[in-house]
Each structure stands twice: as structure tokens, then as C-alpha cells.
Amino acid sequence: MRRCFRPLLRGHDRLWLGEDLIEVSKRYGLAGELKIYADPFPPSKRSYPLVLEEAISKLKEHELSPYLEELTHVASKVDAKLYLVGGALRDILIGGCVYRELDLLLEGDLERFLESAKKCKFSLKELTPFLTLKLVKDGKVFDIALGRKEIYERAGALPKVFPAKLYEDLQRRDFTINAMALGLSEGIKGLLFDPFYGLDDIKRGILRLIKPYAFIEDPTRIIRGIRLKVRFSLNFEDRTLDLMKKAIDKGALLWVGWVRIWKELEELFKEDEYLNGIVLMEDLGCWQSIGVKLSKLDMEVLDRLKGEKFLSQENRKEFLLFTIFGSEAHKHPRDWGLRFQLPKRLREDLSLAPLWRELKSLSFENRYRKFLRASQNLVKFWSICLEEDLFSLWKAYREARPILSQEEMENIASLKGKEYGRIKIEVLRLQLEEGLRSKDDILERLRKESV
Numbered sequence: 001m002r003r004c005f006r007p008l009l010r011g012h013d014r015l016w017l018g019e020d021l022i023e024v025s026k027r028y029g030l031a032g033e034l035k036i037y038a039d040p041f042p043p044s045k046r047s048y049p050l051v052l053e054e055a056i057s058k059l060k061e062h063e064l065s066p067y068l069e070e071l072t073h074v075a076s077k078v079d080a081k082l083y084l085v086g087g088a089l090r091d092i093l094i095g096g097c098v099y100r101e102l103d104l105l106l107e108g109d110l111e112r113f114l115e116s117a118k119k120c121k122f123s124l125k126e127l128t129p130f131l132t133l134k135l136v137k138d139g140k141v142f143d144i145a146l147g148r149k150e151i152y153e154r155a156g157a158l159p160k161v162f163p164a165k166l167y168e169d170l171q172r173r174d175f176t177i178n179a180m181a182l183g184l185s186e187g188i189k190g191l192l193f194d195p196f197y198g199l200d201d202i203k204r205g206i207l208r209l210i211k212p213y214a215f216i217e218d219p220t221r222i223i224r225g226i227r228l229k230v231r232f233s234l235n236f237e238d239r240t241l242d243l244m245k246k247a248i249d250k251g252a253l254l255w256v257g258w259v260r261i262w263k264e265l266e267e268l269f270k271e272d273e274y275l276n277g278i279v280l281m282e283d284l285g286c287w288q289s290i291g292v293k294l295s296k297l298d299m300e301v302l303d304r305l306k307g308e309k310f311l312s313q314e315n316r317k318e319f320l321l322f323t324i325f326g327s328e329a330h331k332h333p334r335d336w337g338l339r340f341q342l343p344k345r346l347r348e349d350l351s352l353a354p355l356w357r358e359l360k361s362l363s364f365e366n367r368y369r370k371f372l373r374a375s376q377n378l379v380k381f382w383s384i385c386l387e388e389d390l391f392s393l394w395k396a397y398r399e400a401r402p403i404l405s406q407e408e409m410e411n412i413a414s415l416k417g418k419e420y421g422r423i424k425i426e427v428l429r430l431q432l433e434e435g436l437r438s439k440d441d442i443l444e445r446l447r448k449e450s451v
């Protein structure tokens with residue numbers, strides 16, 4: 001028997017407890033709980049589609065609707081079927097419109113579909129081993145995935161992917177509200193395939209897993225779940241919440257690579273209700289489970305951030321990163337920057353973040369150098385922590401040029417037997433801190449001082 005984490009479903013609703021699962025369960029301390037993950041969610045699957053013409057009308061309002069018509073035509077030529085799936089369909093059913101990209105699912109022969117698409121001037125931009133592709137026409141990009149099933153070789157790993165039928169594709173997903181498909185092709189147009197009663201859960205405002213081990217096979221779904229909950233003001237169904245807490249307590253978030261954790265956090269931070277998400281993560285013990293402690297001060301800073309006008313969705317993630325992972329030196333912000341594989345500039349900012357506490361007590365030279373290294377966002381973060389606007393100071397430091405020429409400063413340096421750099425910093429200090437404006441005043445002070 002292959003040793004892999006392979007939660008096979010027998011008769012679609014029962015977890016197959018093979019040796020491999022038992023082995024992995026032991027490794028992650030789940031051995032005593034196998035029954036929990038084997039116990040399917042009621043109700044059993046709905047096997048008939050619902051007629052949902054209004055979803056098609058909503059989709060018609062979408063700017064890409066004419067291209068969708070074309071793509072269904074492309075698919076029908078090779079006896080393939082297209083469905084709208086995932087987040088886009090969920091968004092239509094909850095909010096009446098699509099907020100993100102349209103995710104399409106293809107049931108049929110991929111090669112033949114691609115040939116047919118090329119004839120209709122769609123070009124292939126990307127084809128991944130995960131059986132997903134991007135087609136482009138008139139500069140518009142279409143994400144299409146072949147119906148597929150996944151096998152997780154170990155908990156928290158990325159899955160191996162195989163072609164599969166629609167039902168199996170929906171079954172590999174996380175929450176019932178994400179596991180629906182809307183038929184787009186002739187013959188299935190306007191039919192909603194909703195085997196796990198996602199539409200009913202939307203109506204009840206409930207977020208429910210489609211299978212009990214969904215958090216175990218991919219613990220990033222814990223953060224995804226929190227994100228969806230706060231985005232749509234949903235309630236976790238009791239057992240889902242229980243399974244989520246169990247997975248968190250087991251430290252499941254640590255089974256996933258840090259980069260994937262950061263990706264999920266970035267998505268959470270983009271939400272309008274990001275603060276509720278951060279607080280919920282705290283209440284559920286997520287932060288603690290990945291080794292982060294949110295202090296009272298962090299919560300105050302997060303609260304202050306709420307009112308800041310400059311805080312756009314774009315730059316918000318940096319402030320949240322600084323607060324959660326860099327507000328104090330003992331959080332080891334440099335390590336988080338490396339774990340999350342952040343870009344160099346952001347890593348540098350993050351490691352400077354805790355400096356806000358000592359900024360005032362630093363020597364001029366030290367402070368000046370730190371300010372030159374800091375980005376505008378970091379200086380704003382320091383300002384929020386200190387409740388004092390440091391922006392003008394930062395601007396003044398960056399724009400300041402010594403009033404003395406290089407030659408003059410070199411002369412003074414050689415007269416005093418000092419380095420040129422020291423003299424230059426002192427000149428800047430006299431200008432910026434003491435407000436001296438004329439060359440003569442500065443020369444006079446330099447003569448008197450033992451720099």
C-alpha cells in the first residue's frame with residue numbers, strides 16, 4: 001500500500017480508513033479522532049439540478065458575457081460542457097454580481113477543446129500541471145479548469161490532480177457555498193448543480209464544510225473560512241466550527257508552508273472586514289498556533305488604523321504585517337520576512353518596524369540613517385504607534401542636503417582629523433535639529449565643537 005494521506009470516499013460519503021491514513025493520523029496526533037473525520041456531513045448529496053435561470057440573467061450583465069457565449073459554443077463543437085463554478089458563482093448567488101474573475105469548469109476532452117478554441121481566435125496563455133489553463137482573446141483572460149479530483153499525499157501538502165467528473169470536482173472543494181456549478185452550455189444552461197446544498201446554506205447564512213477532513217487536508221482553508229465568514233457575515237455551522245477549532249488546536253496551520261499562510265493572510269487583509277477576521281483568528285487561537293502573540297497595544301494600533309484615511313486596500317497589508325508581526329522586537333520580524341519570502345524592501349521595512357519605541361532616544365545619526373532606510377508606509381506605521389506625525393520629519397530628512405560644499409566639509413574633516421562622513425552628518429544635524437541656516441553659523445559651530 002502506498003503511504004499517503006488519501007481520504008478516499010466509499011460510496012461518496014464515507015472516509016476510507018486505510019493504513020496510510022492511520023499512519024498519517026498518528027504522525028499528526030489524530031489517531032484517536034479518526035471517527036470524527038470518517039463521519040459524513042448530513043444531509044446526503046442532492047443528485048438533481050435546480051433550475052436557476054436568474055443566475056444566467058445576472059451573468060448576462062457581466063462585461064465578459066459575449067465571450068462566455070463564444071466559449072460555450074467552442075465547447076459544444078467538441079461535445080464538451082462548460083460550467084461556472086467556485087467563487088464567481090457563489091458571489092452571484094449571494095450578492096447578485098461577480099466581484100472577482102470568472103472561474104469556468106470544462107467537462108470534456110481538453111485537447112479537442114483547445115483546438116476548437118484556437119479556431120475561434122482564443123490563444124492559450126498558460127496550461128498548468130493542475131489541469132488549469134488561461135485563454136486570451138482581445139486582451140481578456142479566461143480561467144478554465146478541467147474537472148479534476150485531488151489526492152493529498154500528506155496533510156497540508158499541495159494535491160496531486162487527476163481528470164474527473166463534475167461531481168468529483170465539486171467534492172474536492174472546501175465549503176458547500178463554493179461547491180456548486182451553474183451549467184452554461186446548451187442543454188444544461190441555467191441548471192444549478194448543488195450536491196451539498198450550498199444554496200440552502202447561502203439562504204440560511206451558514207458556512208459549512210462539505211467533508212469533515214477538509215481542514216486537515218488543507219489547513220489554509222481555516223483562514224479562507226474566516227475570510228468568507230467576515231466577507232459575507234455568515235455563521236459557521238456548529239460542526240464546521242468544532243472541526244476548525246480542533247484543527248487549530250492540533251497546530252494544523254503549521255503543516256502548511258509559510259508562504260501559503262502569508263498568501264491567505266494577504267487575502268484576508270484585503271477584505272473590508274479584515275479587522276473582524278483578525279479578531280476572530282485571535283479568538284480561535286490561530287495566531288497563537290503559528291507563534292504570534294497579539295498584545296493589547298497591537299489591538300489598539302489596529303483600532304487606530306481603522307480611522308486612517310490613507311489606508312487603502314492596496315497598502316493595508318503592509319500596516320497589518322508591521323502590526324501583527326513587527327510591532328515589538330521580540331516578535332522577531334526579520335524571521336517572519338524570511339519565512340513569508342517577502343520582497344526585499346518589505347522585509348527590510350518589517351525588520352525596522354519595532355524601532356518606533358526607540359526612535360526618540362536614538363542619536364541623530366542613527367535616527368537619520370533609519371529614516372533614510374524606511375519607506376513612507378513604515379514611517380506612517382511608526383506615526384500611528386507613537387500617535388505623532390513623523391511624516392514631515394521623514395520628508396525633511398530625505399530632502400536635506402548639507403549647506404556646505406563637499407570641499408568645505410573635507411577641509412574641516414582634515415583639520416579636525418575626522419572622517420568626512422562624520423562632518424557631513426554633523427552639518428545635517430545642525431541644519432535639521434538646531435535649525436542653523438547660514439554657512440557662517442555652521443562653520444562657526446564646527447570650529448568650536450569637537451565633532
Ligand code: CTP
Pocket residue numbers: 085086087088100103172173174175178179218220221224
Ligand atoms: N478551494 C478549496 N480549497 C482551497 C482553495 C480553493 O477547496 N484551499 C476551492 C473552492 O471551492 C474555491 C475554488 O477552489 O471556490 C476556487 O478557489 P479560489 O479562486 O482561490 O477562491 P474563490 O472561492 O473562487 O474566490 P475568493 O478568492 O473570492 O475566495
